[in-house]
Amino acid sequence: MPRWGEGGVGLKSRAVPGPWCWLVPGWRGWRAARRGPRSVGRGRAQPTLRSPLAPLRRGKFAVVKKCVEKATGREFAAKFLRKRRKGEDCRADILHEIAVLELAARSPHVVDLHEVYETPAEIVLVLECAAGGEIFQQCVAEPDEAFTEQDVIRLVRQILRGVAHLHQNNVVHLDLKPQNILLTSSSPLGDIRIVDFGLSRRVDAGREVREILGTPEYVAPEVLSYEPISTATDMWSVGVLTYVMLTGESPFLGDTKQETFLNISQVNVQFPPDVFQGVSDQAIGFIRSLLLRNPRYPPLPPGLGHVAPGPEPPAPGEIGPGAGLAEVPGEGARPSSGFVKPDLKNLQGRRFHHLPR
Template identity: 30%
Template sequence: MCESFKRQYQLCDEIGRGRFGVVFRCFSPSSHTSFAVKSIDKRLLLDDETDRECLDKEPKILQILSPHPNILQIHDIFDSDSHLLIVTDLCQESTLYDRVVSAGPFSETDACSVFTQLIDALAHCHRNYICHRDVKPDNILFDSRNRVKLCDFGSAEWFGGVEGRERMNGIVGTPYYVAPEVLAGREYNEKIDVWSAGVILYIMLGGVPPFYGDTVEDTFAAVLRGNLRFPTKIFRSISPEAKDLMRKMLSKDVSRRFSAEQVLRHPWVTSGGMTSTMNDMS
């Protein structure tokens, strides 16, 4: 560990292992606050140019986006010849993926609470010309106050503005959540994040992904078809407003797909998931 880190923080227990290193809990005696610190052994990345680029890019992007209540915040960076230490918010161990698996489908109000925070984070990214490009439940954490924290910006890219270009390319993302235009090898824009968030909303409400197959190839083929359905057995009790929003987020026609800002203005979001169906019952 860097000596400068040791002067400011006390290293505690290991809490996870990620793609680039080990994550520990640490404590700041001066602020009496606990944080997470990711310790990355740079010597393991010497031969991998892509990993080095991701490692270099993520802290820069997080610093641009901070502070935002729903994006993992960097508090300190310590760089030595052998290691990079990144001190961030301390989050709970369970991700949104863990919660969906353990609890099953969410109520519309509970789903809307998580979803609105996610979309607010994405809208903030897009206003700053940053596209996350790998939005999935595994990358949605929760802090001690149960607030959503979007993390893992290793695949993120700048677009538009001064820093980047208006459109992006390259196949990135994760099966189930990746947008069809990415798989098709076409240029794309930041609305790929909206597609991924739409898939997450579908899973939170239905408990299953909207596009899937027995193999990765079958799943990709289903995504490319983009044939969105709401099986009655699963979605019988889901409101028309929620289904309308998902249709507008999971539109194959990118020109008709909602932006993150449009999603935030949709009636299902502004009502907090308090749908007309629920109002009729009260």
């Protein structure tokens, strides 16, 4: 039987393991999915973007499309990010996302950044292609295709390892949700990759900044009450994620956004027997242990983010007071703290490529 660990915090296993693209010399050598041929550059640096395919993902200010490295035939996901959004220069926001991906490069459960290209209008991140898509698809699938509890234990273990690696680098994701957790393959069920670090922030001791950001169904109570944000914010989201992965239902979703926020603020979470039929008490205890106001979890074991899949039990991390977050990029004041600066000198000429108009 799966086991969810002491007090529900952490995944515990002894004998049985697992019981419960970058910026600057040219697009040469790439072809990517765009609408028809398009050149971005001059002379030898001109790439031809072809093979129009449907976007893998689309957001408000970005689109992700599959691309192929001509020299090797390897598939990647190209994330096209507009540098100006709502009339504001958001290049610093994108550089921050690149820097976070660089910090997380050693984690096997964070999407890998391959290269970066910058044009006058866009920055393109060439990322590892997680062919299995979002875990959201399995969360809402028919019962015979949905995750089993054993699946959820293994995947949550990996999510915790990825989050642990971020927290050990003083980074909080702040937007953990099924749409931002991808699978390397859907059949057979692969491993997870955490993506989309646009709202992530670095937290530094001795400085408290309060901020409203995130996705309504997954946001933590301290965000809504404008209290200091910390790594606990991510752990709350892991609890919501686990609930959704086990049941396909959202624990706090109301008929309106206001009702959803009220449910979160009051920690109004239910575990209906018909919804949780066949789900173990340990799994429910694990979720309850994360959906707490003002929690204080034990510190993350050193090196947890690097632990390979096996019997070692990952534990949620230190969720002490966080710091330095600013306004949501593109909505209100621009971020003034909590950003990570990339080492452009190190990236220059290696993976950071500037393309002329």
